[in-house]
Amino acid sequence: MIPAWVRARANIRFNDHWTHARLEQHVRSHLDKAAQNVPYTLETFPNGEWFLTKPNQFVTMVQDVVRTISGGEAKLSTDGGTSDGRFIHRYAPVLEFGPLNTSIHQIDEHIALADLTALTEIYRTILERYFSA
DSSP, X not given: OOOSOOOOOOOOOOOTTOOHHHHHXXXXXXXXXXXXXXXXXXXXXXXXXXXOOOOOHHHHHHHHHHHHXXXXXXXXXXXXXXXXXXXXXXXXXXXXXXXOOTTTTSTTOXXXXXXXXXXXXXXXXXXXXXXXX
């Protein structure tokens, strides 16, 4: 049986290499190729554009705390995926920081106790330095 119509929904999350308009054009070009003269309607509803927080004093301080406590370097990247920061960045600077987690959003998500302990110390130190400045 071939249905008279079909409806599909997709949630496409994107980073600073895309804009909503460019992504919509990209999807439309692929649909045009696949549809081959079959009429379709594409509706898009952007719910948050990407953002980048420029390095500043706070970012530098957080990187210093991470280095001091963990011995590692905090990487500035958008590799962490999407977050509510895309809504908040218009009103306040956003810096997201958390543990590396290979089981994130999976069944039995977990973190090593040592990582959680270090993370607690990092957050505490960030707050102390921020509010003492």
